[in-house]
Amino acid sequence: MSELTLEQGRAQSQDAPKASELTLERGLAAFRAEVDGPVAAFFSSCVHCGICAQACPFYLETGDPKYTPILKLEPLRRVWENDFTLWGKIKGLFGLNHKVTDAMLAEWEELLYDSCSMCGRCSMVCPVGNDLALMIRKSREGMVQAGHAPEGLIAASVRAIQTGSPMGLQWKTLAVQINHVETSSGLKVPVDQPGAEYLVLLSSMEIINFPEYLEAITKIFDHAGVTWTLSTECFEATNAGIQIGNKDIAAQLVERVVAAAETLKVPKVISPECGHAFTAIRWEGPNLIGRPYPFKVFHIIEVLDELRASGRLKTEGMETDRLSMHDPCNLARKSGVIQQQRNLMGLVAENFVELKEHGKFQWCCGAGGGVSSNERAEPLKMAAFKRKKAQIEEVSPERMVTMCATCRTQLEEGLEEFNMEIPVVGLTEMIAEHLVEKN
Amino acid sequence: MAARNPTDKTLGESLRERGVSRRGFLKFCAATASMMALPPSMAPAIAAALEQAKRPSVIWLSFQECTGCTESLTRSHAPTLEDLILDVISLDYHHTLQAAAGDAAEHAREQAMAANPGEYLVIVDGSIPGPDSNPGYSTVAGHSNYAMLMETVENAAAVIAVGTCATFGGLPGANPNPTGAMSVMDLVKDKPVINVSGCPPIPMVITGVIAHYLTFGRLPELDAYNRPMAFFGQSIHDRCYRRPFYDKGLFAKTFDDEGARLGWCLYELGCKGPTTYNACATMRWNDGTSWPVEAGHPCLGCSEPRFWDAGGFYNTVSVPTSASGVNVLAAGAAGAIVGGAVAALAKKQTKTAVAHRQPVTVEELEAKL
Ligand code: SF4
Ligand code: SF4
Ligand code: SF4
Numbered sequence: 070m071s072e073l074t075l076e077q078g079r080a081q082s083q084d085a086p087k088a089s090e091l092t093l094e095r096g097l098a099a100f101r102a103e104v105d106g107p108v109a110a111f112f113s114s115c116v117h118c119g120i121c122a123q124a125c126p127f128y129l130e131t132g133d134p135k136y137t138p139i140l141k142l143e144p145l146r147r148v149w150e151n152d153f154t155l156w157g158k159i160k161g162l163f164g165l166n167h168k169v170t171d172a173m174l175a176e177w178e179e180l181l182y183d184s185c186s187m188c189g190r191c192s193m194v195c196p197v198g199n200d201l202a203l204m205i206r207k208s209r210e211g212m213v214q215a216g217h218a219p220e221g222l223i224a225a226s227v228r229a230i231q232t233g234s235p236m237g238l239q240w241k242t243l244a245v246q247i248n249h250v251e252t253s254s255g256l257k258v259p260v261d262q263p264g265a266e267y268l269v270l271l272s273s274m275e276i277i278n279f280p281e282y283l284e285a286i287t288k289i290f291d292h293a294g295v296t297w298t299l300s301t302e303c304f305e306a307t308n309a310g311i312q313i314g315n316k317d318i319a320a321q322l323v324e325r326v327v328a329a330a331e332t333l334k335v336p337k338v339i340s341p342e343c344g345h346a347f348t349a350i351r352w353e354g355p356n357l358i359g360r361p362y363p364f365k366v367f368h369i370i371e372v373l374d375e376l377r378a379s380g381r382l383k384t385e386g387m388e389t390d391r392l393s394m395h396d397p398c399n400l401a402r403k404s405g406v407i408q409q410q411r412n413l414m415g416l417v418a419e420n421f422v423e424l425k426e427h428g429k430f431q432w433c434c435g436a437g438g439g440v441s442s443n444e445r446a447e448p449l450k451m452a453a454f455k456r457k458k459a460q461i462e463e464v465s466p467e468r469m470v471t472m473c474a475t476c477r478t479q480l481e482e483g484l485e486e487f488n489m490e491i492p493v494v495g496l497t498e499m500i501a502e503h504l505v506e507k508n
Numbered sequence: 509m510a511a512r513n514p515t516d517k518t519l520g521e522s523l524r525e526r527g528v529s530r531r532g533f534l535k536f537c538a539a540t541a542s543m544m545a546l547p548p549s550m551a552p553a554i555a556a557a558l559e560q561a562k563r564p565s566v567i568w569l570s571f572q573e574c575t576g577c578t579e580s581l582t583r584s585h586a587p588t589l590e591d592l593i594l595d596v597i598s599l600d601y602h603h604t605l606q607a608a609a610g611d612a613a614e615h616a617r618e619q620a621m622a623a624n625p626g627e628y629l630v631i632v633d634g635s636i637p638g639p640d641s642n643p644g645y646s647t648v649a650g651h652s653n654y655a656m657l658m659e660t661v662e663n664a665a666a667v668i669a670v671g672t673c674a675t676f677g678g679l680p681g682a683n684p685n686p687t688g689a690m691s692v693m694d695l696v697k698d699k700p701v702i703n704v705s706g707c708p709p710i711p712m713v714i715t716g717v718i719a720h721y722l723t724f725g726r727l728p729e730l731d732a733y734n735r736p737m738a739f740f741g742q743s744i745h746d747r748c749y750r751r752p753f754y755d756k757g758l759f760a761k762t763f764d765d766e767g768a769r770l771g772w773c774l775y776e777l778g779c780k781g782p783t784t785y786n787a788c789a790t791m792r793w794n795d796g797t798s799w800p801v802e803a804g805h806p807c808l809g810c811s812e813p814r815f816w817d818a819g820g821f822y823n824t825v826s827v828p829t830s831a832s833g834v835n836v837l838a839a840g841a842a843g844a845i846v847g848g849a850v851a852a853l854a855k856k857q858t859k860t861a862v863a864h865r866q867p868v869t870v871e872e873l874e875a876k877l
């Protein structure tokens with residue numbers, strides 16, 4: 070190889086059959102590709118104060134220092150130091166640098182996937198402004214290419230690409246639900262209606278666990294005179310590609326949504342009640358596919374609050390129970406949707422009490438970022454939930470309200486695990502129950 | 509200036525008397541609305557409220573300071589000091605600006621306090637030698653700063669601390685703090701204290717806070733340091749026009765290199781923008797002419813607590829403060845070394861890495877199951 074120029078060498082390696090294996094080399098190359106200005110500035114500006122640890126439910130509830138957020142980024146940090154800094158190169162000359170090995174990545178798989186929900190609380194408190202959650206997302210790109218992603222997330226990604234749903238659901242399952250909704254509500258669920266105002270996307274979790282959501286929006290949109298539709302071409306917008314940390318898979322999933330919206334010529338798309346789906350389609354999507362969308366993306370809570378503000382949402386009666394609310398990280402902290410859900414609560418709840426840390430400071434439920442699709446992470450997921458549990462105990466509500474199917478499942482499972490009899494309700498469903506009857 | 513009776517006139521009347529046109533006034537209201545991130549539709553509401561508002565009595569106390577904050581305020585443009593401050597509020601007492609001296613001046617303060625109990629605003633610039641300090645360190649008319657502050661705020665509606673000295677102790681409070689200087693919020697616990705920090709603060713922020721108070725009858729929403737969110741809600745870095753260079757890893761290395769000439773990010777020259785909350789990047793200085801980073805100088809972080817003790821102006825943010833313990837010191841030394849090396853971020857390397865990135869296929873993933 071020494072006689073070859075760099076160009077020839079490169080050409081040669083391109084001619085060679087594409088390695089169809091996920092290897093350490095590919096992983097390291099992917100890590101390198103993720104090192105950009107912010108990553109370099111973040112690592113160089115960390116003052117090792119450890120404040121990020123105090124923000125992370127996985128560290129706090131296990132007390133194990135290996136769950137300190139900045140430590141989770143060690144593989145990316147080493148790649149940066151060894152390959153991008155003068156100091157690292159000098160250390161390299163003397164054989165003093167710490168290389169990233171396959172064994173290291175195997176060890177870090179748990180730290181990067183099982184013990185991080187990408188909730189972004191650590192990013193918010195870092196005194197020098199390091200976006201740790203962003204770097205977790207970037208590190209996962211390297212982990213996937215090195216073949217070190219958890220099985221649960223690999224399977225979810227494969228199913229998402231092959232069947233259109235990370236849980237392997239097909240349209241016929243949804244068709245059954247549509248049937249139920251139509252029978253029980255006496256309303257038509259619009260499917261493949263070109264020119265509707267909104268394309269509504271669902272998550273598999275909603276279809277299977279919370280079918281009442283579909284019924285609720287059917288009723289609300291009928292009540293408010295909103296035109297909407299589902300698409301048989303694409304009904305799911307959760308993005309397993311984002312959670313596993315691979316932009317190729319993620320982009321394909323986003324393209325499906327764009328194609329469906331373009332076919333139906335809708336100006337607005339409603340993300341599922343799933344926090345990660347929302348940030349994936351709302352914030353990462355256009356960057357992933359490299360072009361702007363021809364439509365706008367909303368969370369259902371934003372749409373409902375708009376309807377409320379314009380007087381199109383007429384409700385009657387009040388919930389009298391003591392209700393409290395969990396803000397999904399992706400909605401509140403990462404997307405700034407905070408006041409909207411409170412406005413809607415104000416419509417129907419007369420006894421609402423905030424958790425102590427709420428809005429952008431709320432604690433993660435522990436299930437996001439793919440943790441819930443990763444069976445191995447179950448004990449950690451429950452450990453992280455103890456933070457939420459303690460918060461809930463502090464205000465002892467009679468019911469909890471939320472607006473993300475993953476959070477809701479986690480809250481239900483967690484409360485049951487700890488024998489707390491506090492039912493969890495979806496905000497959209499609660500609004501639907503209070504609509505003024507049409508005459 | 510002699511004490512005026514603030515109950516005399518409404519603001520609208522008083523402004524018109526001064527020859528401020530209705531149009532000029534509305535323009536000011538629109539500017540105020542946008543400054544405070546209120547929807548433009550709020551402008552008429554602000555106008556209506558200000559028209560009817562009585563000029564609140566304001567007592568301005570200057571303690572251990574350099575007069576930079578007053579200098580900053582007198583250089584405000586929209587609205588000008590004359591149009592707004594002297595007319596919209598009734599500035600009944602101001603050490604630096606008032607013509608009266610000696611007894612007459614002190615009487616003006618007492619008179620304003622007696623005439624408007626529970627309603628006047630107190631603006632403070634400068635820090636205060638605390639109750640345990642020698643009262644002789646700083647006095648006005650024979651009263652210690654501490655005694656004067658406590659007496660004046662007793663019947664005030666609210667206190668606005670202006671400038672980093674009043675908000676966080678500032679230069680007088682810097683290590684070793686010989687006069688035991690304290691901030692207003694360290695001392696005043698039973699009155700709303702709103703902090704307009706900055707060394708000096710942005711003049712329009714001062715007028716904006718007053719306009720907000722007059723319009724809505726309450727203080728604006730505050731951050732964890734009691735600063736108005738509308739102005740201090742975002743970091744310098746969030747709004748910096750050099751940010752795209754930061755994101756691309758393009759940093760000026762010296763003040764006169766190629767990067768500096770091309771307008772690259774000043775992070776490595778010590779810019780504190782990432783940890784500093786202020787409105788410089790959006791409102792700029794001198795009637796919107798420019799601001800430090802635009803003039804080629806890194807942000808010093810003047811609006812943050814411990815401004816003077818937070819390490820060298822030209823050290824990158826990776827070098828932490830010196831005064832908070834051995835651990836942080838050690839980390840700081842390490843940080844400085846690594847910080848020096850961030851310069852070596854090889855952009856070409858990233859580019860090659862990105863160009864040679866191999867896309868992942870679902871088959872490859874499936875093979876892992
Ligand atoms: S909070 Fe920020 S500066 Fe502190 S250890 Fe974590 S990443 Fe580093
Ligand atoms: S993003 Fe959340 S879960 Fe992940 S390291 Fe940060 S605080 Fe912990
Ligand atoms: S110049 Fe300062 S504020 Fe602007 S992008 Fe660079 S570091 Fe951030």
Ligand code: SF4
Pocket residue numbers: 706707708744784785786788799800801806807808809810811
């Ligand atoms: S740029 Fe920074 S140091 Fe300069 S005035 Fe603004 S906040 Fe203060």
